[in-house]
Amino acid sequence: xxCDMYKWISSSVVCLLLCSCIRPEAPNAExxxxxxxxxxxxxxxxxxxxxxxxxxxxxxxIDRTTxxxxxxxxxxxxxxxxxxxxxxxxxxxxxxxxxxxxRWEKTYTLTxxxxxxxxxxxxxxxxxxxxxxHAFYESIPVPGGESSRQDIWASANPGFTMTGMGSGPEQFPxxxxxxxxxxxxxxxxxxxxxxxxxxxxxxxxxxNFFIGSFDASKVMxxxxxxxxxxLPFGKKPLTIKGYYKYTAGPVFTNGQSEEIPGxxxxxxIYAVFYETDETVKxxxxxxxxxxxxxxxxxxxxxxxxxxxxxxxEEWRYxxxxxxxxxxxxxxxxxxxxxxFTLVCSSSKGGDLFEGAVxxxxxxxxxxxxxx
Amino acid sequence: MKWRWFxxxxxxxxxxxxxxxxxxxxxxxxxxxxDKGLVWSKLKGLEYRLKAxxxxxxxxxxxxxxxxxxxxxxNPLLSVSIEGNVVKRIAPKWAILTGVRLENKGMxxxxxxxxxxxxxxxxxxxxxxxxxxxxxxxxVKTKVRNSYVSIPLMVAYKxxxxxxxxxxxxxxxxxxxxxNGNAFDGYIRENDPTxxxxxxxxxxxxxxxxxxxxxxxxxxxxEWRAYRHLNVYTDLAWGLNPVFKKGxxxxxxxxxxxxxxxxxxxxx
Numbered sequence: 316x317x318c319d320m321y322k323w324i325s326s327s328v329v330c331l332l333l334c335s336c337i338r339p340e341a342p343n344a345e346x347x348x349x350x351x352x353x354x355x356x357x358x359x360x361x362x363x364x365x366x367x368x369x370x371x372x373x374x375x376x377i378d379r380t381t382x383x384x385x386x387x388x389x390x391x392x393x394x395x396x397x398x399x400x401x402x403x404x405x406x407x408x409x410x411x412x413x414x415x416x417x418r419w420e421k422t423y424t425l426t427x428x429x430x431x432x433x434x435x436x437x438x439x440x441x442x443x444x445x446x447x448x449h450a451f452y453e454s455i456p457v458p459g460g461e462s463s464r465q466d467i468w469a470s471a472n473p474g475f476t477m478t479g480m481g482s483g484p485e486q487f488p489x490x491x492x493x494x495x496x497x498x499x500x501x502x503x504x505x506x507x508x509x510x511x512x513x514x515x516x517x518x519x520x521x522x523n524f525f526i527g528s529f530d531a532s533k534v535m536x537x538x539x540x541x542x543x544x545x546l547p548f549g550k551k552p553l554t555i556k557g558y559y560k561y562t563a564g565p566v567f568t569n570g571q572s573e574e575i576p577g578x579x580x581x582x583x584i585y586a587v588f589y590e591t592d593e594t595v596k597x598x599x600x601x602x603x604x605x606x607x608x609x610x611x612x613x614x615x616x617x618x619x620x621x622x623x624x625x626x627x628e629e630w631r632y633x634x635x636x637x638x639x640x641x642x643x644x645x646x647x648x649x650x651x652x653x654x655f656t657l658v659c660s661s662s663k664g665g666d667l668f669e670g671a672v673x674x675x676x677x678x679x680x681x682x683x684x685x686x
Numbered sequence: 687m688k689w690r691w692f693x694x695x696x697x698x699x700x701x702x703x704x705x706x707x708x709x710x711x712x713x714x715x716x717x718x719x720x721d722k723g724l725v726w727s728k729l730k731g732l733e734y735r736l737k738a739x740x741x742x743x744x745x746x747x748x749x750x751x752x753x754x755x756x757x758x759x760x761n762p763l764l765s766v767s768i769e770g771n772v773v774k775r776i777a778p779k780w781a782i783l784t785g786v787r788l789e790n791k792g793m794x795x796x797x798x799x800x801x802x803x804x805x806x807x808x809x810x811x812x813x814x815x816x817x818x819x820x821x822x823x824x825x826v827k828t829k830v831r832n833s834y835v836s837i838p839l840m841v842a843y844k845x846x847x848x849x850x851x852x853x854x855x856x857x858x859x860x861x862x863x864x865x866n867g868n869a870f871d872g873y874i875r876e877n878d879p880t881x882x883x884x885x886x887x888x889x890x891x892x893x894x895x896x897x898x899x900x901x902x903x904x905x906x907x908x909e910w911r912a913y914r915h916l917n918v919y920t921d922l923a924w925g926l927n928p929v930f931k932k933g934x935x936x937x938x939x940x941x942x943x944x945x946x947x948x949x950x951x952x953x954x
Contacts, residue, residue: 338752344801344821344879366882414879421880477876477884479818511818514889532873536885 342416343391348423350387358427359547359651360596363528365473369425370466370528372547374651379404379427391415407464428465431549432526432655436557436681438501440464441491448472448487451501451524467546470524474534474541478508478520488522488661492677496558496630500679503661505564505580505670518572519672521665525658527597539600539666545589545654550685551643552655555586555619557681558630561661564671580671583663584678585620587656588637590647597654600666616641616653630679657681724954731775735785737919739949741765744793745830745865745929747939753803759796763831766790767947773842781842783852791945792831799826799872801879803938821879824872824886830865832897832929832943834858838905850909855902856923863897865929866890896934901925901943909951917951 351362351369357377363370373379386398395411402408404427413420433453441449451468470489472481481487492502503522512518515535526546533541563580589598595614602612611618617639625631647653659678662670727733742762747754767789775781801821840854870888875881907921928940 337750337754337756340755340800341752345875346880347883366880419878419880473882474884476882477818477820477874514891515886532883532885534884535874535889536887 342414343389344414344416344419345389346392346412346414346419346421347389348386348394348410348412349389351384351425353382353384353427355382360591363543365528366531367421367423368466369423371425371427372651373427373429375429375431377427377429379429382427384425386410388412389414426464426466432467432546433465434550434683434685436657437498438491438495438679438681439499441499443484444473445476447476447484448481449484449489449491451491467526468524469527469529469542470522471520471529471534471541473529473531474538475506475508475520477534478511480506480509480511488520489524490522495677495679497680500677501659503582503659503676503678505662505665505672505674507672513572516570517668518568518570519662519665519668519670521660521662521670521674522676523658523660523665524678526656542600543597544587544599544603544658545597545656547591547651548588548653548655549648549651551648552586552588552617552619552637552683552685554634554636554684555584555657555681556632556634556684557584558632558679559584559621559624560628560630560675560677561624561626562628562675563626564673564675567671568669570668580661580674581663582624582674582676583620583658583660584624584633584635584676585618585658586635586637586683587615587658588617588639588643589615589654591652591654598656603656603658604666611640616643630677655683657683731781733773733775733781734954735769735771735773735917735951736954737767737769737771737917737949737951739767739769739919739921739947741767741789741791741923741945741947743791743923743943743945744795745791745832745941745943747941748944751939753799753801753938754797755800756798757795758798758825759794761794763790763792763794763829765792765831765945767949769951771838771951779844781844781850783838783840783842783854785838787836787838787856788833789836789947790831790833791943792829794827794829794867796825796827799823802826804869804874805935805938818876820874820876820881822869822872822874822886824869826867826869828865828867832860832864833862834860834901836923840905840907848911850911851907852909852921853904853906856905858901858903858925860897860899860901864894865897866892866894891936893930893934893936896930896936898927898929898931901929902927903943907947911953915953917953919947919949919951921947923947 357374359372380403381401382404383399383401388394393413407424407426410423440454441451444450453465454462457463472487472489488506490502492500505521508520527544530541561582567575567578567580617637619635619637621633621635661674661676769787771785773781773783800823804822805819836856836858838856840852842850842852844850868890873883873885875883903925905921905923909917909919912918923945925943
């Protein structure tokens with residue numbers, strides 16, 4: 316009898332253990348391009364890879380008709396057409412990546428961009444990404460009637476999607492508005508990130524908008540590294556001109572969501588011209604700012620910042636001169652060794668999650684005057 | 687006082703009262719020989735038991751979903767139980783058993799997960815809510831500490847004079863529940879595995895408010911009478927309804943409390 320009971324108990328224990336076994340790993344479900352290379356002397360820098368785009372910046376002399384990019388993709392995934400296929404990149408080409416388990420597929424657009432950055436930004440062109448948020452781009456007329464698209468503008472919108480707070484494009488921090496100073500314009504608004512944001516101690520999202528790219532994967536871990544500022548620029552900028560409107564939100568809070576009575580939120584518009592080298596391929600949120608004491612990152616040659624940025628409900632014209640601390644080398648300029656960025660934010664302390672929900676900065680008709 | 691780990695105040699007080707009531711029996715029995723109440727009880731085929739034990743187990747999905755790749759750590763925490771039983775003999779070898787059990791069921795685990803589905807209701811400052819769904823790959827730490835008042839109802843069979851095996855349903859009322867943890871060292875993809883990838887260094891979660899107040903399941907157990915007044919026992923309590931409320935989707939699979947209770951009992 317005792318024996319029976321032992322059997323009975325041990326078998327139920329074994330049953331429990333068996334049921335609890337770790338099951339065999341399922342085939343990979345991801346379909347990412349994780350890296351991309353293009354062997355060509357005219358490629359200016361590493362490509363920008365987002366969740367569905369790969370963009371190379373190339374010197375205008377490049378022959379784009381016979382290029383064969385190589386890819387690194389998610390383990391087990393397949394890509395069509397495969398890496399090494401020679402294709403004509405006069406127009407962007409698409410690649411389809413299929414996950415190992417075959418259930419997921421993602422289409423990437425690969426662009427080889429040969430244009431210098433434009434000097435006038437009217438913010439007339441945007442797309443709605445994934446039916447969720449606005450993304451601005453520049454449209455450059457090409458001889459022959461067609462126009463070429465340049466995805467030079469970035470914002471934190473791709474990171475904001477994760478909060479679920481954007482119930483429509485207008486709810487996102489960076490929005491295209493129909494009533495700009497002339498035609499459409501940009502609206503940046505500081506938004507709450509709700510409970511999801513508070514789970515990761517990032518209570519607000521300032522509207523931001525800049526030339527460069529945004530690495531959404533970093534927003535929760537190292538958010539300052541998510542904003543990669545600047546793209547190669549072949550001229551020396553002297554002045555930034557444009558129009559803005561700014562109103563601060565009612566309640567200023569710090570990074571811990573505590574109200575700071577009496578403090579008024581501030582907007583921010585600035586431009587930076589810096590040198591790239593082997594170690595500094597771009598500046599990000601950790602090093603683009605002016606350090607306490609007034610020092611700049613050693614790679615920065617010049618800066619222009621609108622100070623003070625006064626509150627105004629009407630469009631106001633601004634003109635901000637570049638201040639240079641180092642001379643520009645014409646050879647490096649020709650070789651596109653310098654990057655340029657223009658950065659706008661509805662809350663100056665947004666990088667530290669300080670600001671007032673409801674602060675609004677509008678920008679339109681920006682022009683970069685160069686030497 | 688080492689009682690801090692033991693549930694909330696009401697339960698502690700309840701437990702002490704129960705102990706006192708039952709302890710009163712043997713004291714008076716020693717003073718006056720056989721206690722009248724116990725004699726009466728024995729004539730009626732009734733027996734009383736007081737037990738103290740430990741719960742070891744998990745609040746776990748069954749079978750383990752494919753999303754869980756590795757259990758990297760497990761701690762049963764210190765989960766105690768105190769139980770008072772009334773046993774009514776109905777036949778020479780058969781009895782019915784019921785009682786009250788005050789118990790903790792707890793554990794903490796660390797697991798590595800892949801494409802673990804999550805849904806979170808995001809509350810905005812203005813009171814509006816929005817739904818976030820995604821898949822998480824990385825590490826998850828979970829801590830469960832639930833206090834219950836449970837009522838077992840079992841049929842007991844005596845295959846041998848010192849042995850008893852029992853089985854029957856139980857009903858548990860949650861008096862205090864904690865279910866929280868954090869996700870770290872990984873990334874979330876929005877909606878599905880092709881969505882925007884966002885690295886996560888640490889995100890805390892707390893689903894304590896989503897725990898069901900009532901749980902039920904099956905008890906299976908055995909007792910061995912070591913001495914005249916002392917029993918050694920083990921009970922497996924297999925929860926048959928999930929610990930979270932219906933409609934709760936933050937965790938894609940159901941979790942069931944499955945705990946073994948091991949301890950000693952005093953038989954009056």
